[in-house]
Amino acid sequence: MERILIDPSPVTCDFSPELPLSKSIANRQLCIRHLSGSSLSISIPGSQDSLRMEALLRQLELDPHATVYDCGDAGTVFRFLTAVLAITEGRRTLTGSARMQQRPCGPLAEALQRLGAEVRYLGNPGFPPLEITGKPLKGGTVEIESSVSSQFISALMLIAPSMPLGLQIKLKGRTVSAPYIAMTAGLMREQGIEVTGSLDQITVKPGTYRFNAQITESDWSAASYWFAFAAMKKDAVIALRGLKETSLQGDSRLVEIFSHLGVSTFRDGEALVLSHKGSTDTRIEVDFTPFPDLFPAVAVTCAGLGLSARFTGLHTLAIKESNRIEAVGAELRKLGYPAGMNAEGCFVIEPGREISSGVVVQTWNDHRIAMAFAMLSLKYGQMNLDDPGVVSKSYPGFWLELERAGFLLITQREDPF
Secondary structure, three states: OEEEEEEOOOOOOEEOOOOOEOHHHHHHHHHHHHHHOOOOOOOOOOOHHHHHHHHHHHHHHHOOOOOEEEOOOOHHHHHHHHHHHHOOOEEEEEEOOOOHHHOOOHHHHHHHHHOOOEEEEOOOOOOOOEEEEEOOOOOEEEEEEOOOOHHHHHHHHHHHHHOOOOEEEEEEOOOOOHHHHHHHHHHHHHOOOOEEEOOOEEEEOOOOOOOOOOOOOEOHHHHHHHHHHHHHOOOOEEEEEOOOOOOOOHHHHHHHHHHOOOEEEEEEOOEEEEEEOOOOOOEEEEEOOOOHHHHHHHHHHHHHHOOEEEEEOOHHHHHOOOOHHHHHHHHHHHOOOOEEEOOOOOEEEOOOOOOOOOOEEOOOOOHHHHHHHHHHHHHHOOEEEEOHHHHHHOOOOHHHHHHHOOOEEEEEEOOOO
């Protein structure tokens, strides 16, 4: 396995990094294009998740007799394909990596079963892999637990227009990542589908997708690491392009959150310009329920700035590519930053770092852990990270952008002996 040594000492203050396209938007549009039957060529990010989504949908179109669909580590791909295969005639196995087989899919599989779909667990009940025998579904009303993953709801929404009765989805529990559900609804409306909703119910009318235009937007989740850069680098000026002011992405709340961490923003034409103003706050509290993907970048920034922090709304992070709550806490403590879950179930960070040296930060096979901790080097100093290739899942150009910003990166091959 490779390691990467990150040396931030030569970093420039004024920089314009290239952001990937939003994979959340791209993956939904790939499904909508497939369901519409359109052959319109679209641009997608070079991330592993979107490439895998495109490849598996292409497999379904060109080789309808293929029986195994492997989603690897891509949770969005697994959940969306669960729904797509449920309405596509044929018997298929949907599987993924060892980690994917630890991530729950029960609420979605069981909602589809209640709608008449033939979905069977091949291993541990409630978890991948699945055997799915696709057939038309009539629709109607279905209840689903919405406190585990918003992608379960989005998956049902995407296939709902094909159902003659349409679909009324009743949401049970506290809905997590609600902006992603709103994103799905917005993209569906753009392609001719009537979607209405409230806090506890979503209704999708029967209809036909008319996929005749693509929406492209840079990825706000990827931008979070450059917000962290601006917060921790004195005199930083960062210009980010392709981020829409009225975005479908809930992670656009970055602007508000990082304003408390010393980052000011303004629009300069099509660019969003971030500048370091310095934080005057000594304590910050954030409920991450609507935008959990922002947690790693915000957490390492608070640690780097020596702020006291209290975070809630993190429970869905235990079933991501890693257990991100555990991963962020463990790696911050390893670097000498006091952090972790308290007795009240909140993630807390306290100021005051112990000196540590010779530490290798583990990325936990998680792209967001790698990118967040890379930026923490601005405050920590030279840092070793293992498995730098994990960033290809969402931001394959990340290390190149760091080099363009002036970071010195040295890749080392670990000696297995």
